[in-house]
Amino acid sequence: xxxxxxxxxxxxxxxxxxxxxxxxxxxxxxxxxxxxxxxxxxxxxxxxxxxxxxxxxxxxxxxxxxxxxxxxxxxxxxxxxxxxxxxxxxxxxxxxxxxxxxxxxxxxxxxxxxxxxx
Amino acid sequence: xxxxxxxxxxxxxxxxxxxxxxxxxxxxxxxxxxxxxxxxxxxxxxxxxxxxxxxxxxxxxxxxxxxxxxxxxxxxxxxxxxxxxxxxxxxxxxxxxxxxxxxxxxxxxxxxxx
Numbered sequence: 537x538x539x540x541x542x543x544x545x546x547x548x549x550x551x552x553x554x555x556x557x558x559x560x561x562x563x564x565x566x567x568x569x570x571x572x573x574x575x576x577x578x579x580x581x582x583x584x585x586x587x588x589x590x591x592x593x594x595x596x597x598x599x600x601x602x603x604x605x606x607x608x609x610x611x612x613x614x615x616x617x618x619x620x621x622x623x624x625x626x627x628x629x630x631x632x633x634x635x636x637x638x639x640x641x642x643x644x645x646x647x648x649x650x651x652x653x654x
Numbered sequence: 655x656x657x658x659x660x661x662x663x664x665x666x667x668x669x670x671x672x673x674x675x676x677x678x679x680x681x682x683x684x685x686x687x688x689x690x691x692x693x694x695x696x697x698x699x700x701x702x703x704x705x706x707x708x709x710x711x712x713x714x715x716x717x718x719x720x721x722x723x724x725x726x727x728x729x730x731x732x733x734x735x736x737x738x739x740x741x742x743x744x745x746x747x748x749x750x751x752x753x754x755x756x757x758x759x760x761x762x763x764x765x766x767x768x
Contacts, residue, residue: 542697570755579743579758580698629697633754641686641705641747641754647697 539563540632542646549620550654557615557649559630565610566632570643571603574627586613620653627651656681660744660759667734667766675729675762677718677744685746687711687720687727688756692741701729701742734766 539562549555559569568587572580584600586592586607594600602624604616613632617624627650631643661676679687686705690698702711707722716731727744744759 540697568754577761577763579760580756582755585755631698631756642688642700642703643754643756644700645690645698 537563538632538637538642538644540566540630540644540646542630542649544649545647546650546652548652548654551621552619554616554618555620555651557617557628557630557651559613559615559632559646561611561632561634561644564632564634565636566613567610567635568633569607569613570631570633571605571613571615572629572631574629574648580629583615617651620651622653625651625653656685656746656748656757658744658746658757658759660742660762662760662762664763664765667764669736669766669768670733671766673729673731673734673738673764675742675744675764677727677729677759679725679727679744679746681725681746681748683748684722685748687718688745688747689716689718689727689729690743690745690758692743692761694740698743734764736766736768739764739766 543558571583583598584592584594592605607613629648631645633643657680688703689701691701702713704711704720710719718729741761741763743761745756747754
């Protein structure tokens with residue numbers, strides 16, 4: 537299998553606070569992890585790509601100081617939304633792929649984290 | 655740039671009806687193509703994929719064939735069930751900056767009524 541988990545599944549926070557979301561690959565080593573944002577009734581927007589042990593690569597228009605990504609190990613990546621505001625409310629989804637797997641180009645997705653900023 | 659265009663939904667069908675969700679793509683080179691499914695309240699799950707022209711991906715009764723000449727990867731199922739109700743995303747993969755990145759279509763919501 538290729539299972540990816542996210543924690544928390546749902547979080548509500550006050551405006552101005554920071555929120556950390558964890559993404560874990562449970563049964564494989566993820567050489568690359570991706571973070572997406574999904575707006576209601578819209579597609580997934582890639583925010584950033586991270587390889588284990590190196591800095592994340594952000595997509596154009598995504599503020600790297602706002603969305604801090606850390607990929608410290610082959611099974612864990614974190615996304616921290618700093619000084620969150622209501623416009624940051626969204627569904628955040630991570631995915632993982634592995635160069636060690638035969639299907640190395642396939643991304644396996646976590647169940648997502650619903651963030652609501654009040 | 656690379657892009658994926660899906661038929662707009664929502665699509666509503668009766669149980670046992672035939673399903674087609676159209677997907678076309680624009681890409682340089684030869685991308686791999688995917689269909690992902692998102693059930694209500696859940697993350698995306700890989701449904702099927704095809705990595706080269708004329709390949710057919712299949713899973714759970716769903717099929718899609720990689721057609722290079724028409725740059726298409728239409729999703730089909732002969733007899734849908736209520737449990738197939740979900741949002742379906744077509745995607746292609748491209749290599750950028752050393753990583754394989756997915757480009758998604760906007761998704762097509764399918765509702766199957768009993």
